[in-house]
Amino acid sequence: MAYLTRRSVLRGSVALGASRLVAAPHIAKAAATTATVWFAQGFVQDEDVALRKAVADYEKASGNKIELSIIPFAPERQKIISAITSGVVPDMVDSNPAEILQLYGWQDKWVDVSDVVDTQRAQFSETALQAAQAYNNVTKKRGVYGVPLRAAVVPCHIWRPLVEKAGFKIEDIPKTWDAYFDFFKKVQDNLRKQGERKVYGLGFQVTASGVDPYNLFSAFLVAYGGQDIVTKDGKVHLDDPKVKQAAIKAAAYLGGAYRDGYVPPSAINWNDADDNNAFHAKLMVMDVDGTLSTEVAVKDKHPEWYYKDIVTHGIGYPNDNAGKPVPSIVGFTNGLIPKGAKNVAVAKEFLKYFIQPKIIGEFVELGLGRWLPVMPSLAKSPFWQNPKDPHLRGYVQQGLLGQTIPDYYVFNPAMAEVRNQQVWSLAMIDVAKEGVKPEAAIEKAFKRIEELFAKYPVA
Amino acid sequence: MLDTASVAGIGRPAIRRGTLSRYLRGSLKGGEYRWAVAFVVPYLAVFLTFVAYPVVYGLWMGSEASLYRELFADPIYQSTVVNTVLYLALGVNVKMFLALLLSGFFMRPGWWMKVLLLIFVLPWAVPQISTFISIHWMLNGEWGFLNNALYTLFHIEGPSWLNDRWMALGAVIVSHIWKWTPFWTLILLAGRMAIPLEIRDTARVDGATGVRGFVHITFPLLANLYLICTLLSTIFLLGDFNAVYFVSGGGPANSTHVLATLGIRDAFDIGNPRLGVAAVMSALPLVIPLVIVLMRKLRTTEVQL
Numbered sequence: 001m002a003y004l005t006r007r008s009v010l011r012g013s014v015a016l017g018a019s020r021l022v023a024a025p026h027i028a029k030a031a032a033t034t035a036t037v038w039f040a041q042g043f044v045q046d047e048d049v050a051l052r053k054a055v056a057d058y059e060k061a062s063g064n065k066i067e068l069s070i071i072p073f074a075p076e077r078q079k080i081i082s083a084i085t086s087g088v089v090p091d092m093v094d095s096n097p098a099e100i101l102q103l104y105g106w107q108d109k110w111v112d113v114s115d116v117v118d119t120q121r122a123q124f125s126e127t128a129l130q131a132a133q134a135y136n137n138v139t140k141k142r143g144v145y146g147v148p149l150r151a152a153v154v155p156c157h158i159w160r161p162l163v164e165k166a167g168f169k170i171e172d173i174p175k176t177w178d179a180y181f182d183f184f185k186k187v188q189d190n191l192r193k194q195g196e197r198k199v200y201g202l203g204f205q206v207t208a209s210g211v212d213p214y215n216l217f218s219a220f221l222v223a224y225g226g227q228d229i230v231t232k233d234g235k236v237h238l239d240d241p242k243v244k245q246a247a248i249k250a251a252a253y254l255g256g257a258y259r260d261g262y263v264p265p266s267a268i269n270w271n272d273a274d275d276n277n278a279f280h281a282k283l284m285v286m287d288v289d290g291t292l293s294t295e296v297a298v299k300d301k302h303p304e305w306y307y308k309d310i311v312t313h314g315i316g317y318p319n320d321n322a323g324k325p326v327p328s329i330v331g332f333t334n335g336l337i338p339k340g341a342k343n344v345a346v347a348k349e350f351l352k353y354f355i356q357p358k359i360i361g362e363f364v365e366l367g368l369g370r371w372l373p374v375m376p377s378l379a380k381s382p383f384w385q386n387p388k389d390p391h392l393r394g395y396v397q398q399g400l401l402g403q404t405i406p407d408y409y410v411f412n413p414a415m416a417e418v419r420n421q422q423v424w425s426l427a428m429i430d431v432a433k434e435g436v437k438p439e440a441a442i443e444k445a446f447k448r449i450e451e452l453f454a455k456y457p458v459a
Numbered sequence: 460m461l462d463t464a465s466v467a468g469i470g471r472p473a474i475r476r477g478t479l480s481r482y483l484r485g486s487l488k489g490g491e492y493r494w495a496v497a498f499v500v501p502y503l504a505v506f507l508t509f510v511a512y513p514v515v516y517g518l519w520m521g522s523e524a525s526l527y528r529e530l531f532a533d534p535i536y537q538s539t540v541v542n543t544v545l546y547l548a549l550g551v552n553v554k555m556f557l558a559l560l561l562s563g564f565f566m567r568p569g570w571w572m573k574v575l576l577l578i579f580v581l582p583w584a585v586p587q588i589s590t591f592i593s594i595h596w597m598l599n600g601e602w603g604f605l606n607n608a609l610y611t612l613f614h615i616e617g618p619s620w621l622n623d624r625w626m627a628l629g630a631v632i633v634s635h636i637w638k639w640t641p642f643w644t645l646i647l648l649a650g651r652m653a654i655p656l657e658i659r660d661t662a663r664v665d666g667a668t669g670v671r672g673f674v675h676i677t678f679p680l681l682a683n684l685y686l687i688c689t690l691l692s693t694i695f696l697l698g699d700f701n702a703v704y705f706v707s708g709g710g711p712a713n714s715t716h717v718l719a720t721l722g723i724r725d726a727f728d729i730g731n732p733r734l735g736v737a738a739v740m741s742a743l744p745l746v747i748p749l750v751i752v753l754m755r756k757l758r759t760t761e762v763q764l
Contacts, residue, residue, distance in 0.1 A: 077727055078726075078727045081726065081727055081730055081732060082732070085732045085733075097728075097730075099730070100730055103730045104730070198601050198602075207710060207711070208709075208710055208711065208712045208713045209708045209709070209710055264600075264601050265600045265601065265619040265622060266599050266600040266601050266603075266619050266621070266622065268619075268622050268710070268711045268712070269619075269621040269622055269627065269707065269708065269710040269711045271595075271708050274599075278601070278602070281602050283601055283602060416729075416730070417729055420724070420728045420729045420730075421533075421729065422712075422713060425712065426712055426713070429711065429712040433622075433711070433712075448534065451532065
């Protein structure tokens, strides 16, 4: 019979600890400690279930405790900003809104998490790694303050039955930018001839509310050659004639489509959800709107809409007018650790665990594909490559495998103010409603952008 | 050795402490004073924590001059101030005047009047956010209830109600009036019911009925209550965020923001809470006189309701 001795107990403990470390390489065995984590509520319940599962698995493996608060999107945003302002912060938050990474990174409010990102650096997409950075105005350097968790891009959503009712086929849709969007004007004209009183060709968010109009304008700006409006060094290039021409063309096309009656009149005062509602009501033939929420929202109730009637076109955006591919601007959710957090070690450990490809991949997939993964290897999974799903392959191609760039506020937080003060929207509305010439509208917008960038001088 | 001045200097604080202590004690003695302190301390702690601290913190947050330079440089600030003034002037006065008239109507006898009153207060009783969102949808130009009803019943193509600054602001003001008139009607109704019956009977005997009775008897007696309600409503409305945010969303083109919604936008959309506080603080020149007038009215000793 074997007797327990002090040495055998010690040996056993060491062996047990080592085996756990081998089994879960990212979890250092430490004394159980607690970290507070805030995360935005998912669009579908499955997202929250997936997050809770990941947290429970981590707790089981590490012995640490995560106090998880899942909070609706808008209240969480206010809670995070209030916490950072007051200095009483949780140990980890998601970047809600996305630009707080850069806005508060500028003020040196985040803990550097490059050691966390390094554990999966080879896995992340280049765009995700760029978007995890922010310029710190205290250290006068860029740093890695975000851990990429998931991403989103802005696809086009099209009603196949309306296109067909107008006498066209989806295959008839041209492949270059202006021709692509002009096509839907023809669809509207044909539908009107058939007596459709209230169907519009284009669901452009020519509004000054939410993030949709900024995303829409940015897509057009890039397609018209204005991609370098803000470069990686954080400098704004409003004096670049190419940028100026692209902005004028974007304001002219988007505002002009509204003025000419191809966009629902109420679009001028839509909020973030109104275009989804209008699209589902078949008020317009196509919509340019972020994420697959338009499709995911109807998957259970109207599977025929999801699988047959709504088309996301598979290829992402059309090519530019010269026939070259147009990169898509990708937005990211990052994990952030505020300075002043009580348990940075556990927060970092949790993030290291959470971004393991298997775990973060499962988390994103359980959200029904509304969010994209941030690692190209995850796009090969059966979920994203499911041949029976008409949307997911195209979505992951557009936002992860195809040409992508991060949003401009990544390079300079002034662009977050441009977005939130709706500078592009006002230019579009000036053209659409007030009869202002696109050149004058952009002149006014550029003046405001210059003022906002003056607040954020990047060394 | 101490000189006279030093002795006087040393003695002075002791005298002050004694005076203060006597002042605080008043006529209370021994245990009574300790009980008084025990009762006052919790109130004082709550007051300091939940009233004084947030106010001082708010003042501190909005105390930098640069914030106001940034605020005034915002292209929409001026129109926001105009909207706020219009919202207050029309929203409060139309609502209070309607409430005054309706409170007279609801003084009429009869069981059906009670039923009508019950229906009338429903807009006030239902949750405001969902009703304002419903109004936003109802006013949608293409698929809203109002325009569809107009087309179905009269073949009229209604306008896009929320696409024009003045129509959108009008929609916000009407929504506010619809929501809050019942509440102030009830308050003024209670005020009317508190007018002694003898006064009204005497006036009636003297021929003061109908409009004359209202002008010479009812309104003078209600005037103080009406003014206090108007001032309170103005202060409440200045901080009101819901009607604008959910009915017009501050649009079109940021043209219907009021200071409360601008403050929220600056604090949480732009991520600059100090600027948000400054936006709200810029209303102080209006709020402080209102509060002073309100306090003076509440101290009045005249025989009024």
